[in-house]
Amino acid sequence: MATAGKVIKCKAAVAWEAGKPLSMEEVEVAPPQAMEVRVKILFTSLCHTDVYFWEAKGQTPMFPRIFGHEAGGIVESVGEGVTELAPGDHVLPVFTGECKECPHCKSAESNMCDLLRINTDRGVMIGDGKSRFSIDGKPIYHFVGTSTFSEYTVMHVGCVAKINPEAPLDKVCVLSCGISTGLGASINVAKPPKGSTVAIFGLGAVGLAAAEGARIAGASRIIGVDLNASRFEEARKFGCTEFVNPKDHTKPVQQVLAEMTNGGVDRSVECTGNVNAMIQAFECVHDV
Template identity: 55%
Template sequence: MQRKGDACPPGPGDCRVERGRGRREAQGFITLVCRGDRSTMSTAGKVIKCKAAVLWETNKPFSIEEVEVAPPRAHEVRIKMVATGICRSDDHVVSGHIVSPFPVILGHEAAGIVESIGEGVTSVKPGDKVIPLFIAQCGKCRRCKHQESNICMKNDLPSKYQGKLQDGTTRFTCRGKSIHHFMGTSTFSQYTVVDEISVAKIDAASPLEKVCLIGCGFSTGYGSAVKVAKVTQGSTCAVFGLGGVGLSVIIGCKAAGAARIIAVDINKDKFAKAREVGATECVNPQDYDKPIEEVLQEMSNGGVDFSFEVIGRLDTMASALLCCDKSFGVSVIVGVPPDSQILPVDPMLLLTGRTLKGAIFGGFKSKDSVPKLVTDFMAKKFPLDPLITNVLPLEKINEGFDLLRSGKSIRTILSF
């Protein structure tokens, strides 16, 4: 039996949320009913002790620690995580390519259930299935109101990571020290606290262990094709990098009606999966004695219509731009580049008519678009299962990152 105030045992779908009755309801208490042992407890308004993967410094393994997660303050939401994906952007923090304050709880691609809410929260309630949003959407700033923008002015993005919630504080404590948040989400924890502008309610019937990918990887790739590049019917596309995001770009290109989708990667083991999700041809640059952009130009009679760089390397960004048709080609930067590096571009490459652009999270306005994407998945408009190659418990997070770095996984899902 659990003691009152203990955290729920990990595992998807192991608890439901009931509202209190009488005086307790008036005070806003929430009761979590655990299916495992039928015991009940009230955690609203209390500190929850639970497990989290803490990164104490760069180039070190994650440490599974007991952390204290404070209750949500006004306009905040505390979420019980069910599943979270391991993304390359998390690994960029581990390596130091993305600079973040330490110690920190990473993770930003996830799905869970609302445990409790702070004063003033209206968009979600306890028991709702939700996806945390690493791209916030306040709906009020000039960028949120702009039709083509999705970068809310309240985001904690790479150029200015603060590791705090909107009020400038954190909700995590470990070994007596405050632990930083990551992109307002911090999903490598059994419980996390996010601002209301950083969470979206989703279909109650959706499988959280799959739709968690809509929190980052899938949406980033899919949106880069259908929303950012606006891939056209019958077009030719080239996709550099066949990880989870690259495969999602292919899914988007196929959904948009591209006639040819050329997948580019130096790991031939990824070609079968690329073809499964829609690639028509697969190319390994190491098989040629000429630059890959020349190979692609020859394959496409002068240049592809759309290209996507989904790796985060400056040399492949240059190749992706060069392989586009010089008059009308569109090249989209999707991969996160190393910190403080500059891509030199000859202006003549753009003067002839090429377009070079980029976007975060596929250009989607998060709070508006995530619920719709989940609905589309439930309607079988696109697949997510081919992207999931491994499922591990949180305690094996370091093994999951090893799989990512070795190229042996597309997406590893951590379950709670």
């Protein structure tokens, strides 16, 4: 492409300070270096993780920064050593990347890559320790190796997944985080046996995906737990068979679930990020 090897100027939503409104700025995006890919972002979603670190509730506050990690786009150019991707490929960013060589990547039990595991404190590229974003020569930090709140971004090749070009990017962009997180939690971690009973705490995007995962695994009862009753009807489409709104009960919700299921559910998936919900999810499991 005509832009390959050149700096691209484009629009990006920049977080200058914690909790302050994002500012649309013209940024310069440098060409990809060795084992890197520059991607034109066409669609990006907003995840609670972006908000959490924008509010500086995470680890080390790092600003100015470009957030975003759930998106879909097209490869604009590739750096030296990249062979599995080419300009024009449709891709999704992967904030927990894979080098494909370390013990974790080769293990069937873990995806916490030694090189590319998620690191919210790293605001630069892993190859040379520099940012690919800048404004008037001042570096703008990256976020979890993706930074999709920009029309163009640069990522390590291990943080990019090639997809079928016929897949609609405006829909499959949520596979970068919400869907894969919930579905994977059910199928790969909880592993509910066929005919089992599963409780899903939180029916946002991740919770809906977790319910779908439980359905695919063959769970017979999938109980959705949420404070927002308006989510229940939509959750039916993703496999939920029953619902509990903690506000409708005077008893602790874990006790309600235990009584509904003759002692507790077989598996529980917590999808709220709330410590109290984690405890409740743990306590409603049978024989715990």
